Amino acid sequence: MRLSRYFMPILRETPREAEIVSHRLMLRAGLIRQQAAGSFAWLPLGLRVLDKINRIIREEQNRSGAIELLMPTIQSADLWRESGRYEAYGKEMLRIKDRHERDMLYGPTNEEMITDIFRAYVRSYKELPLNLYHIQWKFRDEVRPRFGVMRSREFLMKDAYSFDLDQAGARHSYNKMFVAYLRTFARLGLKSIPMRADTGPIGGDLSHEFIILASTGESEVFCHKDYLGFDTPPADTDFDDVAGLQAIVDRWTSLYAATSEMHDASAFESIPADRRMSARGIEVGHIFYFGTKYSAPMKATVMGPDGQEHEVHMGSYGIGPTRLVAALIEASHDENGIIWPEAAAPFDVALLNLKAGDGATDAACADLYTALQAAGFDVLYDDRDERPGAKFATADLIGIPWQVVAGPKSLAEGKVELKRRATGERELLPLGDVVARLRA
RNA sequence: CGGGGCGUAGCGCAGUCUGGUAGCGCAUCUGCUUUGGGAGCAGAGGGUCGCUGGUUCAAAUCCGGCCGCCCCGACCA
Numbered sequence: 001m002r003l004s005r006y007f008m009p010i011l012r013e014t015p016r017e018a019e020i021v022s023h024r025l026m027l028r029a030g031l032i033r034q035q036a037a038g039s040f041a042w043l044p045l046g047l048r049v050l051d052k053i054n055r056i057i058r059e060e061q062n063r064s065g066a067i068e069l070l071m072p073t074i075q076s077a078d079l080w081r082e083s084g085r086y087e088a089y090g091k092e093m094l095r096i097k098d099r100h101e102r103d104m105l106y107g108p109t110n111e112e113m114i115t116d117i118f119r120a121y122v123r124s125y126k127e128l129p130l131n132l133y134h135i136q137w138k139f140r141d142e143v144r145p146r147f148g149v150m151r152s153r154e155f156l157m158k159d160a161y162s163f164d165l166d167q168a169g170a171r172h173s174y175n176k177m178f179v180a181y182l183r184t185f186a187r188l189g190l191k192s193i194p195m196r197a198d199t200g201p202i203g204g205d206l207s208h209e210f211i212i213l214a215s216t217g218e219s220e221v222f223c224h225k226d227y228l229g230f231d232t233p234p235a236d237t238d239f240d241d242v243a244g245l246q247a248i249v250d251r252w253t254s255l256y257a258a259t260s261e262m263h264d265a266s267a268f269e270s271i272p273a274d275r276r277m278s279a280r281g282i283e284v285g286h287i288f289y290f291g292t293k294y295s296a297p298m299k300a301t302v303m304g305p306d307g308q309e310h311e312v313h314m315g316s317y318g319i320g321p322t323r324l325v326a327a328l329i330e331a332s333h334d335e336n337g338i339i340w341p342e343a344a345a346p347f348d349v350a351l352l353n354l355k356a357g358d359g360a361t362d363a364a365c366a367d368l369y370t371a372l373q374a375a376g377f378d379v380l381y382d383d384r385d386e387r388p389g390a391k392f393a394t395a396d397l398i399g400i401p402w403q404v405v406a407g408p409k410s411l412a413e414g415k416v417e418l419k420r421r422a423t424g425e426r427e428l429l430p431l432g433d434v435v436a437r438l439r440a
Numbered sequence: 441c442g443g444g445g446c447g448u449a450g451c452g453c454a455g456u457c458u459g460g461u462a463g464c465g466c467a468u469c470u471g472c473u474u475u476g477g478g479a480g481c482a483g484a485g486g487g488u489c490g491c492u493g494g495u496u497c498a499a500a501u502c503c504g505g506c507c508g509c510c511c512c513g514a515c516c517a
Contacts (some may be wrong), residue, residue, distance in 0.1 A: 007488090009450095011449075011450095011451065011452095012452090012454095012467075012478070013451055013452045013466070013467095014451090014452080015451070015452085016446080016451090016452075016509090016510075017446095017509065017510050017511095018510090019510075019511070036508090036509095037508085037510090039508065056503095090515095092516080108517095109517090114455070138517080140516075140517080142511095142515085143441065143514085143515065144441090144511095144514095144515085146511080148508085150517095151517085155517070156448085157465060157517065159517095209517095225511080241512065259483065273466090283517070284517085285517085286517065317517085318517060322516050322517095333481060352449090352476095354475075354476060355475060355476090356475095358473095358475090363490095385475095385479085386475090386478085387476095387478070388474080388476045388477065388478095389475090389477040389478050389479080390476065390477085390478045390479090391477085391478090392477045392478080393477065394477080394478085396477090405476075407475085407476055408475090408476090409476060410476085415461045417476090
């Protein structure tokens with residue numbers, strides 16, 4: 001993409017409304033624009049990041065056996081009356097009437113609707129297990145939206161819903177998502193730690209929040225330091241291996257880890273002092289098992305091998321992609337701007353033409369641009385007629401992992417400079433070596 | 441929902457206390473010079489001062505009502 005033809009409205013100064021670093025940087029780098037309290041337009045650069053995140057989420061959901069569909073944002077109140085939540089859900093639910101005065105709502109979540117879809121088609125235990133997910137906009141009318149997309153009213157959510165014949169099956173479904181989440185966050189360059197979460201009236205141990213560590217995180221977390229060294233389950237993990245998955249989950253839940261709400265000081269104190277870690281974190285995922293909470297009132301049943309109808313055991317599993325964008329920035333930035341992990345970066349390489357308009361420099365950049373694209377890299381080519389300083393500042397701000405800097409000075413020797421955004425390391429290398437170096 | 445704060449040019453701000461014809465920086469446009477860490481000079485354009493009543497000869501400024509946004513707390517992915 002040629003920057004001169006792109007739409008990337010960066011801000012030199014920080015808008016007043018932004019307090020936390022991710023919000024400031026998202027506005028400055030032209031990722032989002034606020035349209036109302038807790039409601040944001042995703043500008044081209046931000047949308048690229050969101051798409052990258054969604055792609056990884058999809059790959060890992062699919063790998064675990066979950067199946068994607070897409071449900072509407074506007075739902076009928078009738079379904080929610082069936083589950084009893086139309087009355088139970090508070091003012092966070094945005095209630096709407098259509099032209100016929102029918103009660104509608106903008107979905108804050110989709111348990112009722114997915115249960116309706118399930119019960120309409122699934123009759124037999126032989127069709128289980130089943131896990132259906134979608135990535136769809138949600139709306140929760142928060143009393144006080146804040147921190148940009150970290151806590152907005154409209155937000156994107158990947159929500160998956162599992163259906164099983166019994167609790168043992170549901171546990172395995174839960175474990176699949178548990179492992180898929182570990183892999184998803186790891187691929188985004190994040191260290192996530194599953195922490196026991198409140199299971200509400202259901203009880204049991206099947207609810208975890210996935211927390212990533214960031215010094216500016218919203219909540220205080222306490223955990224055993226050894227989690228930092230745990231390996232991520234590999235790509236070839238067998239999701240049908242019940243015992244194997246359980247072993248992974250057991251390991252990842254074997255040590256103490258809790259947010260302040262679930263914190264047990266005495267349990268924490270029993271960890272050797274040098275293994276204790278208290279830090280700040282951001283919740284990026286939440287999974288839980290809730291049994292027959294919806295299948296019972298909504299009569300979602302299947303015929304079991306015993307010839308009896310069984311209410312299915314369900315679980316739901318959420319990740320907030322829009323919130324993840326902010327979380328990535330909170331976890332990775334410096335005073336100059338964003339530092340994207342390669343997997344989520346809007347572009348792979350920023351190509352800086354330090355003297356646009358100069359024949360030799362333009363020609364060298366054009367060649368590099370073509371070669372990098374041919375090699376499969378997403379390249380943002382800064383071909384604007386700007387001073388070098390402005391280009392460096394822009395590239396640092398938007399956080400593209402690699403900068404290829406081409407100016408008359410180095411080109412005179414047939415070389416360009418390669419800078420790694422994360423570390424600031426620079427190296428001079430011959431024009432022809434750039435593609436190979438980036439591939440390494 | 442309780443407490444606090446802020447609405448003046450695209451962005452960041454001054455001006456409000458003490459009423460008197462709306463200003464600064466950045467950005468934008470034109471021209472020239474410049475080109476390895478947010479350039480210089482010269483010129484230009486851009487504002488119903490959030491909205492609405494009122495007081496006054498006169499309101500960004502004083503008074504009332506409303507709207508929007510932000511921060512802290514309670515609540516949440």
